[in-house]
Amino acid sequence: MKLASLKKGRDGQLVVVSRDLSRYAVAEGIAETMQAALDDWSAVKPRLEQLAAKLERGEADTRRFDAAEMASPLPRAFQWADGSAYINHVELVRKARGAEVPESFYADPLMYQGGSDHFLAPTDPIPLGDDAWGLDLEGEIAVVTGDVDRGASEEKAAREIRLIMLVNDVSLRGLIPGELAKGFGFFQSKPPSAFSPVAVTPDELGDAWDGAKLSGALKIDLNGEPFGRADAGQEMTFGFDKLVAHAAKTRALRAGTIIGSGTVSNKLDGGPGKPVSEGGAGYSCIAEQRMIETIKGGKPSTSFLRDGDRVKIWMEDGEGHSIFGAIDQVVQKD
Amino acid sequence: MKLASLKKGRDGQLVVVSRDLSRYAVAEGIAETMQAALDDWSAVKPRLEQLAAKLERGEADTRRFDAAEMASPLPRAFQWADGSAYINHVELVRKARGAEVPESFYADPLMYQGGSDHFLAPTDPIPLGDDAWGLDLEGEIAVVTGDVDRGASEEKAAREIRLIMLVNDVSLRGLIPGELAKGFGFFQSKPPSAFSPVAVTPDELGDAWDGAKLSGALKIDLNGEPFGRADAGQEMTFGFDKLVAHAAKTRALRAGTIIGSGTVSNKLDGGPGKPVSEGGAGYSCIAEQRMIETIKGGKPSTSFLRDGDRVKIWMEDGEGHSIFGAIDQVVQKD
Numbered sequence: 280m281k282l283a284s285l286k287k288g289r290d291g292q293l294v295v296v297s298r299d300l301s302r303y304a305v306a307e308g309i310a311e312t313m314q315a316a317l318d319d320w321s322a323v324k325p326r327l328e329q330l331a332a333k334l335e336r337g338e339a340d341t342r343r344f345d346a347a348e349m350a351s352p353l354p355r356a357f358q359w360a361d362g363s364a365y366i367n368h369v370e371l372v373r374k375a376r377g378a379e380v381p382e383s384f385y386a387d388p389l390m391y392q393g394g395s396d397h398f399l400a401p402t403d404p405i406p407l408g409d410d411a412w413g414l415d416l417e418g419e420i421a422v423v424t425g426d427v428d429r430g431a432s433e434e435k436a437a438r439e440i441r442l443i444m445l446v447n448d449v450s451l452r453g454l455i456p457g458e459l460a461k462g463f464g465f466f467q468s469k470p471p472s473a474f475s476p477v478a479v480t481p482d483e484l485g486d487a488w489d490g491a492k493l494s495g496a497l498k499i500d501l502n503g504e505p506f507g508r509a510d511a512g513q514e515m516t517f518g519f520d521k522l523v524a525h526a527a528k529t530r531a532l533r534a535g536t537i538i539g540s541g542t543v544s545n546k547l548d549g550g551p552g553k554p555v556s557e558g559g560a561g562y563s564c565i566a567e568q569r570m571i572e573t574i575k576g577g578k579p580s581t582s583f584l585r586d587g588d589r590v591k592i593w594m595e596d597g598e599g600h601s602i603f604g605a606i607d608q609v610v611q612k613d
Numbered sequence: 614m615k616l617a618s619l620k621k622g623r624d625g626q627l628v629v630v631s632r633d634l635s636r637y638a639v640a641e642g643i644a645e646t647m648q649a650a651l652d653d654w655s656a657v658k659p660r661l662e663q664l665a666a667k668l669e670r671g672e673a674d675t676r677r678f679d680a681a682e683m684a685s686p687l688p689r690a691f692q693w694a695d696g697s698a699y700i701n702h703v704e705l706v707r708k709a710r711g712a713e714v715p716e717s718f719y720a721d722p723l724m725y726q727g728g729s730d731h732f733l734a735p736t737d738p739i740p741l742g743d744d745a746w747g748l749d750l751e752g753e754i755a756v757v758t759g760d761v762d763r764g765a766s767e768e769k770a771a772r773e774i775r776l777i778m779l780v781n782d783v784s785l786r787g788l789i790p791g792e793l794a795k796g797f798g799f800f801q802s803k804p805p806s807a808f809s810p811v812a813v814t815p816d817e818l819g820d821a822w823d824g825a826k827l828s829g830a831l832k833i834d835l836n837g838e839p840f841g842r843a844d845a846g847q848e849m850t851f852g853f854d855k856l857v858a859h860a861a862k863t864r865a866l867r868a869g870t871i872i873g874s875g876t877v878s879n880k881l882d883g884g885p886g887k888p889v890s891e892g893g894a895g896y897s898c899i900a901e902q903r904m905i906e907t908i909k910g911g912k913p914s915t916s917f918l919r920d921g922d923r924v925k926i927w928m929e930d931g932e933g934h935s936i937f938g939a940i941d942q943v944v945q946k947d
Contacts, residue, residue: 289652289867318623355691355867358730360800384795391797392726396692396867408764408863430742451863461718463725464798466694470864529742529785530804533623533689533730 280324280331280480282442283604284313284350286400291350295331295339296477300604302341304334313353313478317534320425320441346604351398351474352444353423356537359395359472360526361419361448362388363541364517368567371544371551375570388517388525391464393448395537399473401604404611405449406470407586413453414584414610418499418563418592420511420540421446422519423478427532436523437490439532445475445497446539447592447606452566452583474537475593476604487596491518495602497543499563500591505555507563509545511594542567586612614658614665614814616776617938618647618684620734625684629665629673630811634938636675638668647687647812651868654759654775680938685732685808686778687757690871693729693806694860695753695782696722697875698851702901705878705885709904722851722859725798727782729871733807735938738945739783740804741920747787748918748944752833752897752926754845754874755780756853757812761866770857771824773866779809779831780873781926781940786900786917809927810938821930825852831877833897834925839889841897843879845928876901920946 281298284291285305293306293313309326310316316323333339363369366384373380399405407414423442428435454468487494494512498505517525522538543563545552551571553559562568569579584590593605615632618625619639627640627647643660644650650657667673697703700718707714733739741748757776762769788802821828828846832839851859856872877897879886885905887893896902903913918924927939 357689357691358728360728363797387795389795389797390800392728392800392803394692394694394726394864395729396870397865406763412863429740454863459796461721461723462793462798463697463723464796466724466726466860467863469726526800529746529788529801530728531731536730 280328280483281477282313282316282327282352282479283477284352284354286348286350289355290314291354295327295334296344297334300344300477300601302334303344304330304339304341306330314535317423317425317441320534346476346607347402349476349604350400352442352478353398353474353535353537355397356395356535357533358536359393359539360390360536361393361539361541362390362517362522362525364388364515364522365541365544366516367514367546368542368544371567371570375573385516388522389541390522390525393465393469394471397471399449399471399608401473401476401606401608403473403608405584405590405608407584407610407612410585411453412451415450415452415565416499416584416590416592417448417450417542418497418507419446419448419542420493420497421474421537422523424523424532424536424538425534427523427527427536429527429529429531431524431527433520433524436527437520439523440481440519442478442480443484443488443493444478445592445594445603445606447473447590447608448539448542449473450564473606473608475606479602484602487512491520495594497563498593498595499561502589505561507561508555509543509552509560509563511540511543513545515540584610586610614662614817615811616647616650616661616686616813617811618686618688620682620684623689624648625688629661629668630678631668634678634811634935636668637678638664638673638675640664648869651757651759651775654868680810680941681736683810683938684734686776686812687732687808687869687871689731690729690869691867692870693727693873694724694870695727695873695875696724696851696856696859698722698849698856699875699878700850701848701880702876702878705901705904709907719850722856723875724856724859727799727803728805731805733783733805733942735807735810735940735942737807737942739918739924739942741918741944741946744919745787746785749784749786749899750833750918750924750926751782751784751876752831752841753780753782753876754827754831755808755871756857758857758866758870758872759868761857761861761870763861763863763865765858765861767854767858770861771854773857774815774853776812776814777818777822777827778812779926779928779937779940781807781924781942782873783807784898807940807942809940813936818936825854829928831897832927832929833895836923839895841895842889843877843886843894843897845874845877847879849874918944920944
């Protein structure tokens with residue numbers, strides 16, 4: 280089943296989207312909002328599935344699907360926590376500044392609490408206040424959970440994954456070092472993220488979803504050129520089962536919690552990747568490309584995002600059809 | 614005006630509470646929940662004020678107010694960000710481990726993004742999974758904002774403060790050093806907090822609220838004995854105007870954002886405080902008492918919270934009446 284939130288008020292209006300992303304039906308009389316559906320999932324899900332089946336049979340009252348009319352699936356959420364599950368990304372960050380990755384990082388996931396009071400819509404501009412902030416994209420996979428008990432096992436955590444979607448975790452690289460040095464984690468350096476227009480249930484993904492990881496290239500274009508083609512199923516050190524269980528270690532997670540994978544990142548022949556233009560899988564954030572430039576040439580040559588830059592993030596199924604619709608954003612300087 | 618949320622579902626039911634905390638009236642037909650009221654504050658506030666006036670005149674349909682029937686004013690929130698505005702607290706933390714406070718800490722507030730998918734009710738037990746987690750209370754003041762623009766000035770930020778309340782920011786001290794060492798801030802070390810049964814509008818506080826700081830002793834009893842009597846209006850290095858503006862520097866804040874003050878902490882004669890039993894203002898967290906024990910005697914002698922320990926946090930007006938009702942929680946080990 281594919282779900283989305285039509286732009287409306289602060290929480291959007293829940294709609295069911297056809298598998299081919301051509302049409303949608305408003306979930307009227309079933310659940311007003313995505314959060315309302317997640318709050319009462321076991322009762323609501325079967326009714327949404329009935330509507331989805333009618334939609335596929337052409338029996339529902341539908342409208343043409345246009346990603347530009349969609350908010351992020353949860354336009355605001357009660358929790359957004361982002362892991363850093365692709366340790367290759369962490370290794371590159373550290374290598375670029377000549378530091379080692381602590382052994383514990385391979386056993387204990389990194390995760391930060393993100394802001395969730397509002398998210399950008401998938402085709403909203405990304406506002407930029409100051410070029411010195413170092414605006415970057417981060418292409419990631421995210422899951423939405425139901426209620427997860429405190430201390431839930433990885434198996435139990437995996438069973439509470441309700442939806443999967445993509446995310447552009449917008450980051451202000453210029454503010455990160457100062458903020459992390461203060462010791463309290465990210466805050467000003469993480470303005471609102473944008474999610475894919477559509478969130479899908481695990482069964483919708485077939486073999487690409489193994490219960491904890493999503494396989495397939497996370498496609499990222501920057502100004503119309505291929506920038507990232509990293510496979511989300513490769514070198515993911517911690518699956519979502521582990522990430523959700525980590526988040527729930529000392530506290531229950533309530534329905535509608537979004538957990539992110541961190542920047543998708545692949546090695547190449549055991550070493551750092553190469554740009555897509557050189558036959559590599561490319562990158563899922565500019566910082567990573569800059570790190571590789573630094574490792575190779577002593578300093579970065581690619582600049583962070585500037586006014587007018589365009590970021591597109593999507594993923595295709597085995598037949599080349601978009602699964603989640605595309606995050607497609609243009610940077611807009613104040 | 615005093616507002617509270619009757620326990621009901623995930624978001625509670627909004628009620629207006631009498632000034633003396635003796636009665637309440639359900640805000641039926643005005644706003645179902647606290648979040649709904651905050652989402653549409655300019656339209657909803659006058660109607661709530663009418664109900665409050667009727668309540669004070671004895672003309673409303675009321676029930677007896679019992680804090681045990683109340684959830685936290687926002688039982689779950691879209692944002693909870695906690696500052697560390699009482700630098701005395703930070704100075705003590707650092708002094709206990711022989712470190713200096715960076716000069717920038719006096720100009721640039723510390724703030725972390727907290728989890729907000731659910732809060733404990735003010736009289737809920739505080740669950741404790743493991744004594745080694747080092748369960749601690751933190752007595753703080755918190756404000757709830759309306760929509761705050763990105764880049765809002767301190768003056769504008771102050772004008773967007775809708776409500777003021779108290780908070781017990783539950784912390785797991787045993788997990789903090791390891792988590793902060795990873796560099797991504799608090800996560801597992803910050804399980805759900807509890808807020809006072811009642812949140813009040815700024816006008817309700819009279820001269821005790823100067824637009825950015827709340828004066829008066831934050832009263833904390835531990836197992837029935839006075840533990841903290843620190844004045845929230847003293848030595849607050851950053852007022853809420855500065856804290857809210859800091860939070861809004863690179864991103865707008867949406868209605869219902871909760872911003873915390875961090876642990877209230879007073880100096881005594883320019884030095885660290887003394888226990889209430891020795892004539893001091895005491896402490897608003899156990900860690901601070903342990904730091905002072907460490908500074909004085911080389912090691913802490915007070916233990917963190919254990920099964921059955923009781924924490925009470927409240928504040929009184931000039932006539933000795935409770936303003937917000939009391940957070941009154943007992944630790945419950947698994």
